[in-house]
Amino acid sequence: DGGITQSPKYLFRKEGQNVTLSCEQNLNHDAMYWYRQDPGQGLRLIYYSQIVNDFQKGDIAEGYSVSREKKESFPLTVTSAQKNPTAFYLCASSPGTTSGELFFGEGSRLTVL
Amino acid sequence: GESVGLHLPTLSVQEGDNSIINCAYSNSASDYFIWYKQESGKGPQFIIDIRSNMDKRQGQRVTVLLNKTVKHLSLQIAATQPGDSAVYFCAENLRGGADGLTFGKGTHLIIQP
Numbered sequence: 001d002g003g004i005t006q007s008p009k010y011l012f013r014k015e016g017q018n019v020t021l022s023c024e025q026n027l028n029h030d031a032m033y034w035y036r037q038d039p040g041q042g043l044r045l046i047y048y049s050q051i052v053n054d055f056q057k058g059d060i061a062e063g064y065s066v067s068r069e070k071k072e073s074f075p076l077t078v079t080s081a082q083k084n085p086t087a088f089y090l091c092a093s094s095p096g097t098t099s100g101e102l103f104f105g106e107g108s109r110l111t112v113l
Numbered sequence: 114g115e116s117v118g119l120h121l122p123t124l125s126v127q128e129g130d131n132s133i134i135n136c137a138y139s140n141s142a143s144d145y146f147i148w149y150k151q152e153s154g155k156g157p158q159f160i161i162d163i164r165s166n167m168d169k170r171q172g173q174r175v176t177v178l179l180n181k182t183v184k185h186l187s188l189q190i191a192a193t194q195p196g197d198s199a200v201y202f203c204a205e206n207l208r209g210g211a212d213g214l215t216f217g218k219g220t221h222l223i224i225q226p
Contacts, residue, residue, distance in 0.1 A: 035213075045213050092156075102214055
């Protein structure tokens with residue numbers, strides 16, 4: 001079945017460590033996105049990519065980095081510079097570059113100990 | 114601040130009743146709106162969407178109404194069922210392009226037996 005796969009589902013990290021969250025899609029979508037969700041909050045855009053080898057900062061990019069070397073993959077690295085990394089991270093994709101539905105993965109919950 | 118917001122953080126309805134979830138948006142240039150349902154610990158699921166050239170759209174048990182005059186969006190769920198318990202988010206394409214959707218904070222719908 002086509003879809004978006006995020007891994008790991010749960011991740012624990014010590015302060016000062018970088019962690020990378022995986023996002024893979026087999027929907028042949030051009031655009032991919034990373035959102036952060038805090039308890040009782042909506043989703044906030046971290047980074048997005050409209051095409052391979054290109055990506056743009058979203059509203060809260062500080063302390064995060066991404067890469068888009070392949071169309072189907074858009075990993076997110078949470079660096080030690082991110083001051084409050086504990087959150088639920090959601091990856092999404094969409095078919096094109098005009099406004100439309102985003103398809104979401106099941107999320108990755110990162111907890112900093 | 115958020116350009117998409119919800120009037121009530123929690124809505125409690127009796128099973129079998131109709132539910133109405135409201136959303137206000139601030140950008141008159143937004144041309145696409147969407148409702149998502151999110152169950153605890155999962156990614157958002159598409160419910161229904163609407164473009165700005167429409168004022169009403171119906172799906173299975175759900176209806177979205179768009180009032181551009183007052184910049185208001187609502188989701189109506191008919192004959193609410195226990196499985197409808199979730200957080201519901203409205204989102205808009207704020208910037209009219211491929212940089213994703215801007216989400217409100219969400220409304221928690223609770224179904225009472």
